[in-house]
Amino acid sequence: MDIRPSDLALLVSLNALLEENNVTRAAARLHISQPALSAQLARLRELFGDPLLVPSESGRGMVPTARALALRDGLRDSLHQLEAAVRDPETFDPARAERTFMIAANDNVVTMFGIELVRRMAASGGAGLRVGFSEPNPDGVVARMERGELDLLLGAAQTIPAALKALPLSSERYVMAQRRGHPRGMRAPSLKQFCALKHVLVSGRGEFHSFLDQRLKDLGQQRQVTVVVPHYNLVPTILANTDHVCTLPVRFLQRFSDQLDIFKLPFDLPEFAIAMAWHPRSEHDAGHRWLREQLKSVEL
Template identity: 30%
Template structure:
């Protein structure tokens, strides 16, 4: 009979392996785990014996992952998430007493306009629950559904993902923002002006344009991009005091226009609305805690629509 490889293996090593592969440094891994450096060094030695591989190799002043360690990194994260979910499992989910942590991947826009309502819902119904917002990256979107295995879900507009379960949330519009002191632009802006003005854009990459920017290009206006940011919150501040223009979600623009010193203008084309949804992996379907989270996110979206 084959020997179970887990019989003599301390599963705490999985935590050390995950930290070491992520940090690529024993000292930083120890700090992340709340352990001493000698303890993590000892764990690394055990892991090296187990795998028959160095895992971390010194290159100049840094450590790099070996090919095996590179292969192990995503598998380790998946395994660790699975272990945590096993020990978080409850015969029933009681939000009033639960201390579970939920991780939601979202842009800074979604965290700002939806997150406050969601945090309010959770604080009222589940005071012991922890809500973690993880900043969305291109990789999270491009590598879905695999990336969704490691979190509870992702807030993302339609048009990027398909064939995954989703909860419909709220609809927002797009507006243009210009500096409050931009005298070259009146109360309305024309398509010709947009073609000539310098732009601030977000996520300027082949697969990462906002839907409204893609639409603008499709109708013949190629933005003259002067500034690129990976976040939405800085956009109005990068426009203020300059001749630049930018697209921004209406609900976010309404919150930031006055403190940033910009004016909000309607788009001079029939701009496609932003339809947000909460996307999640089918593996969560039978989890009562996840079902509760989905309902809370939907309630938060309703509160957002009512407040708009």
């Protein structure tokens, strides 16, 4: 048997014929004329070398041959799988979905947005819904999204690759934090007091200098950075057990408000936006739209 690509549509007609066992009803279901379907049945008989359907002895409808019966279940299942593969679902049911979402974000952003996302997924999602977070790598994120390995990138808006679609999630500002009961008291620090304190800095490269230190240099000042850690979530623990302070985004530090006191900085730093970004290939995917909606509505 030699089925050409142009003959594949005939299998849809054969499936309808085998389910209806009646040419008239199958033609109505396929929205074609009865003579057109009869012509297709003739072509199918030629392809399979079998009558496939023969007139019923009762004179009503058709009866499938043994060859047709052998084809029926496999043909029906294959067409259902094909339909599911090409169908664009209009809705996404997290309680029933079998899906893993992968998000690239550092631990600062995961703390600010990922925790609430995990809570929402636990509340509305079933056992088949999962989320994974990985370290962001702007140089490779577009390729990972193209390969379907990554769904979202969360990070500072200015770092989002131009090839991705992006949406701001929040506007962030920097503040200073210290432990509850810090011996220096509860007054906001002056610039001189700020620089005299011992600071914790986050740097994946172990550097003791950041954009904030450059800003202080421009003001003719210098702070004491005495501890550098690679991850943001280490900072609250260090602050809670020492007299060190830190300067980090307020949204992050407010997650630890039971341990830390927060103060306005004694100098100006520009605010910055946290955004989520995704590949255009995912724009209309119902599950992806659901994921983006969850993040858009996250509040501290």
